[in-house]
Amino acid sequence: MTWVLNNLGLIFELTLVHIRLSILPIVLGFIIAIPLGWLAYRYRLTRGLILTLVGLLYTIPSLALFVILPPLLGIGFLSEANVIIALTIYAVAIMARSVADALASVDPDVRQAATAVGYSHWGRFWGVDFPLAGPVLLAGLRVVAVSTVSLLTVGIVVGVQSLGYLFTNGFQRGIVEQVLVGVVMVVIVALLFDGLLVVLGRWLMPWTLLSRTQRRPADDVQRSETSAEAFDRGVQNAEAR
Secondary structure, eight states: OOOHHHTTTHHHHHHHHOOOOOOOHHHHHHHHHHHHHHHHOHHHHHHHHHHHHHHTTTTTTTHHHHHHHHHHHHHTTSSHHHHHHHHHHHHHHHHHHHHHHHHHHOOOHHHHHHHHOOOOOOHHHHIIIIIHHHHHHHHHHHHHHHHHHGGGGGGGGGTTSSSSSHHHHHHTTTTTHHHHHHHHHHOOOOOHHHHHHHHHHHOOOOHHHHHHHHHHHHHHHHHHHHHHHHHHHHHHHHHHO
């Protein structure tokens, strides 16, 4: 506890840096994944190829990616851009499949109805498909956010400061408390991103809350009917005896 009290400023500073570096890969990964996921959904013949190739990106070890990117893109090995680009690649690898699955979850009858009332192809995508795919997209984005926050700690091996500093420095100095603080702060940041995305999803997609409240009475009625049927069967069995 003494180390924590003596280093509150450092912990707060590293937390802010960690949050700042996490935001851009999450946003860029989501934006880039939308056209890739749409292509995988729209053209069935290329779906397997696109999702497989994109998924393979996630299998590349992060340390290897940090080494490969600088000479390919002409960026500094120790620059923040190196880590941000690498994390964006991992975000796209996760999010592309989520986009394809989200678009596939939209009811075909709704699409046909939208076309019948005069929606153009792109108008239907942005006005119907994309909003209705929102809940599945949000679920995928939450996974991307938590994964990005976790993977960012590896960036300390190429000199990019983040909460990962608490891991390496604490290990080198043999301060277990410092390592534990790093773990706790990473979890807190991940929960913060997840909570913000949930709140943002409820704000942008209020109809999801409405549909839940509408389902509850129907579920209650169904449970009541099931209970009544069970009661009737019990009475019938008793009379038969």
